[in-house]
Amino acid sequence: MGGTCVIRGCVPKKLLVYGAHFAEDLRDARQFGWDVPPCRFDWPVLRDRVLQEVSRLEGLYKSSLTSAGVELIQGRARLADANRVVLDDGQSLEADRILLATGAWPARPDCPGAEYGITSNEVFHLDALPRRILIAGGGYIANEFAGIFHEFGSEVTLMTRGDAILRGYDAELCQRLQEISIAKGISFRFHAAFQEIEKRSDGSLVAHIVGQAPIEADAILFAIGRVPKSFDLGLEEAGIALDGHGAIRIDAQYRTNLPSVFAVGDVTNRVQLTPVAIREGQSFADAQFGGQPSAVDYEHIPSAVFSHPPMAGVGLTEAGAQSLGRPIKIYRSSFKPMKNVLAGRDERALYKMIVDAETDHVLGIHMIGPDAPELLQVAAIAVKAGLRKADFDQTVALHPSMAEELVLLR
Numbered sequence: 001m002g003g004t005c006v007i008r009g010c011v012p013k014k015l016l017v018y019g020a021h022f023a024e025d026l027r028d029a030r031q032f033g034w035d036v037p038p039c040r041f042d043w044p045v046l047r048d049r050v051l052q053e054v055s056r057l058e059g060l061y062k063s064s065l066t067s068a069g070v071e072l073i074q075g076r077a078r079l080a081d082a083n084r085v086v087l088d089d090g091q092s093l094e095a096d097r098i099l100l101a102t103g104a105w106p107a108r109p110d111c112p113g114a115e116y117g118i119t120s121n122e123v124f125h126l127d128a129l130p131r132r133i134l135i136a137g138g139g140y141i142a143n144e145f146a147g148i149f150h151e152f153g154s155e156v157t158l159m160t161r162g163d164a165i166l167r168g169y170d171a172e173l174c175q176r177l178q179e180i181s182i183a184k185g186i187s188f189r190f191h192a193a194f195q196e197i198e199k200r201s202d203g204s205l206v207a208h209i210v211g212q213a214p215i216e217a218d219a220i221l222f223a224i225g226r227v228p229k230s231f232d233l234g235l236e237e238a239g240i241a242l243d244g245h246g247a248i249r250i251d252a253q254y255r256t257n258l259p260s261v262f263a264v265g266d267v268t269n270r271v272q273l274t275p276v277a278i279r280e281g282q283s284f285a286d287a288q289f290g291g292q293p294s295a296v297d298y299e300h301i302p303s304a305v306f307s308h309p310p311m312a313g314v315g316l317t318e319a320g321a322q323s324l325g326r327p328i329k330i331y332r333s334s335f336k337p338m339k340n341v342l343a344g345r346d347e348r349a350l351y352k353m354i355v356d357a358e359t360d361h362v363l364g365i366h367m368i369g370p371d372a373p374e375l376l377q378v379a380a381i382a383v384k385a386g387l388r389k390a391d392f393d394q395t396v397a398l399h400p401s402m403a404e405e406l407v408l409l410r
Contacts, residue, residue, distance in 0.1 A: 001072070002061045004103050004266070005274040007054060012124050013144060015050045017306045020151035024308075028343035041152055043129040050124060078234035082258040086234075097260055097288060100240075100248060101281065102233065104226035104266035109136065113197030116205055117220040120145075130154055130219035134207055136194070137223035138165040140305040143177065145221060147308035150186050157215055159189035159207075166305065170317040170366040176350050177307055177368055183346075184308070189215070228267045245269055252295060254284050262288070271301060302380040304373035309347065312376035315364030315383045316354055327357035331389070331409035337370055337402055351405045353389065360388040365406070375403050 005011055029036050065072060075087040084094045106119035118126075120141055133149050135142050138160030150156045158165070158181075165188075166174045178188065189212065197220060198206040207215045228247040236242065241249040241257045247269030254262045264284055265277035279296045286292040302314040321328045331353040340347050349369025355362055365379045382391070389409075397404035 002058050006057050008121050012050045012054055016148050019046045020148045023151040031343045079238040081238055082260045100263040101265045102229040102267045105229045107225045107227050108222050109194045111194040116197050116199045117222050119222050132217045134215050134217040134220045138162055142223035143307045146186050157187040159192040161193050163190050173311055173366050173368045228269050230267055300384045302376055309369050310372045311368040312373040313366035314380040321354045321363050329355045329357045333405040333409055353409050355389045
């Protein structure tokens, strides 16, 4: 109970990110005068603590629902018709309205030996930390786990079918992350597609890549995307319309082609982010049960990549703004955070602001560096509110801080 985010997504992954950060923090601490003895990372300790926290959160979700008078039914359900679902124990439930919120599921490549790999569903349950791990994918999940496993001490290779990482994010920041990742020791393979995955007698794996040298690994993590969890639910038999990717087709009120059946969240494949799904659920409830029709605004949705270092952005990227055909101005600040200077870490942050040259309105803000997601949430309010670059310029800087760069961009 709690969905992908709580059980096998952003919450346990963020806890792993916190754990991974200690690798660099402990090394840096020596430059700040701390006598830190050699340390050893114990994967089972962190794994079990994370799973304990997930169980605690799941219990809270169940408790809050039951306290609110919600009846929880454990079982697998299939949609029988526009007003009825049938459980795997044969029980039939009827309702005036049915809401489908089954989320998405990790995709696997279509190649021989794909069963030897794991996805983000299984990665939190690994018995041991792999000495070598191959991560397939170029999106945020792939890059986050690349940083996590590298900091834990694994030899990491990231492969992607494309020619760059993090498609859809600002290209300049993506290039900065790739350069930093390579400097840390993470390897990249581009234009790489699986031909076959072979399992050796010692349990190790060999990924045979089309037109490239094979890659040896002790674990292969598939992070090649997530598909709507619309299968095995009886949707097509019940007459629910799906698109070519298996997403449930809905209108602006989240209604399917069956008037009494609605859908929200990742199963509709609009924006696969937990806060968006929550807003959609609220909008559905307000309209159907509160008499207050509302619509979710899908513009200016902030997003983050909890890589090492993290990235975050809101609004238009430079390429997105250029595609509008209007004149724009780009403001940048590339700097070495104060902590990195004293730690002797040659790693530069980059803050970037895209501005409409005619109206001075801020179209987008993108950043990579320590705590970028924490700073970006506040910056997202400014972009959403339609503030101008002049509003940032007129704000007094908070010194010394990384955030002050946002009001000092020239």
